[in-house]
Amino acid sequence: MAKRWLEAIAFWGLLALLWEFGVGWLGVRRYLLPPFSDVLIAGWNAREPLLSNTWVTTVEVLVGFVAAVVGGVLLGVLIHISAFARRTLYPLITALQSMPKIALAPLMIVWFGYGFASKVAATFLFAFFPIVIATLGGMQNVAINLDEHFRALGASRWDFFWRLQVPAALPAFVDGVKVAMPLAVIGAIVGEFIGAEEGLGHLMTMATANGQTDLMFAAILVITALAVALYAVVERLARAVWWRGISF
């Protein structure tokens, strides 16, 4: 355990040192890539706006993400249980999924304004499709022998769904959630880039416009930390679904 931590600290420390001194050795200009210490100092000096904007972005991500999970599961299940939805909604979803979400983000600003709602909408847009596909794929991935066993036992449609398909779908579903979590962060940041008055994406665009490359990098580090932390939470929750790949 101690060895693993030591390895990690050594690796990241080495990367930081490489950044810190590499820019000097290579003569990279500060407005292109400031040394690591400058980024830390800029981040510390701007800690108050960084923290308040992190809070704004976090709430956007969480609301949009939860909406995407709820909506994605409902739609995935609907497509699974209804042949009509499979013929109509499923192709529509496939078509919508192949549209570049970034191209739709400006539309979210037009529709929902500069505030909170458009960022939630952008987050939703980015996180929604992987959840639908993972839910649907999971539901349809029930082992054929278990399906037959349930038929032999005269299981009702409800029992099929609730006692077999849902638990069997969970491993694929949590994989979809893991894919969607970082995408949700990207969605919120993209929304803030295009038009916002607050949030980490907004802070970044402001810093760039003002030539504060060090602050911009500080914001990038915070965004990355936020995404990693949220992913770690999802990963932790996903461990409750431990029966991946087990069948007898």
Place this chain on the structure above:
Amino acid sequence: MSEQNKPAIAVKNVLKTFAGKHEVKALEAVDLTIAPHEFVSILGPSGCGKSTLLRIVAGLTPYEGGEVLVNQKRVAGPSPEIGVVFQSSNMLPWLTVGQNLALGAKLRKIPEDQAAPKIAQLTEMLGLKGFENNHPHQLSGGMRQRAAIGQILALDPQILLMDEPFGALDALTRDKLNVELLRIWQEQRQTVLLVTHSIAEAVFLSDRVLVMSGRPGRVVREVTIDLPRPRMPETIKQDPRYGEYISELSKLMGVY
């Protein structure tokens, strides 16, 4: 035996073809009759359609020609009179062993106060006591198969259909479970139709052994196993007729 007039299972002239790019005739004119409380095994080469036949009797697979009757009623789908044990134990990995044992009764909507004592008794009898709160993957293959049998016996089926239930187990575990199965059957006397690859298993357990031909499958021979019951391995294997049945069936199956 007046019961012979009212068979538990009657299969008459049944045909089964699997449609597709290459049509496969799985069963051709299969006939068989099983009396109530009789233990009958089906032996046959791989791919002869014996599992398909079992699924047809179970109401899991449709058939084309002929007729299949269970308790004089035409089979139209899975019936509560029948319990099916498959080669895979079909334990749900996310449920505990205890929950898996109770699952069949839940799905069949058997009231809990009726099922619970039966399940408790089976847990004890099948040596699963103390494992109720474990998950199936923590058990050996033999234990899982015991649990699978327990799950079905908890339904109190009149008719037990078993599709190579011990086929995935090692020989030692298989022998042990054969003895246990026979002990349970001697108490409850369900009508049993067992599909198996093992000649020894078929002889040890059955009243009658039906031999099927290769594809398209037909019942080509019937051997009545006239060995005394209750059967125990240590006594039955001394009986000279035991060896004769084994060699007779081995010849029929083309082993030698």
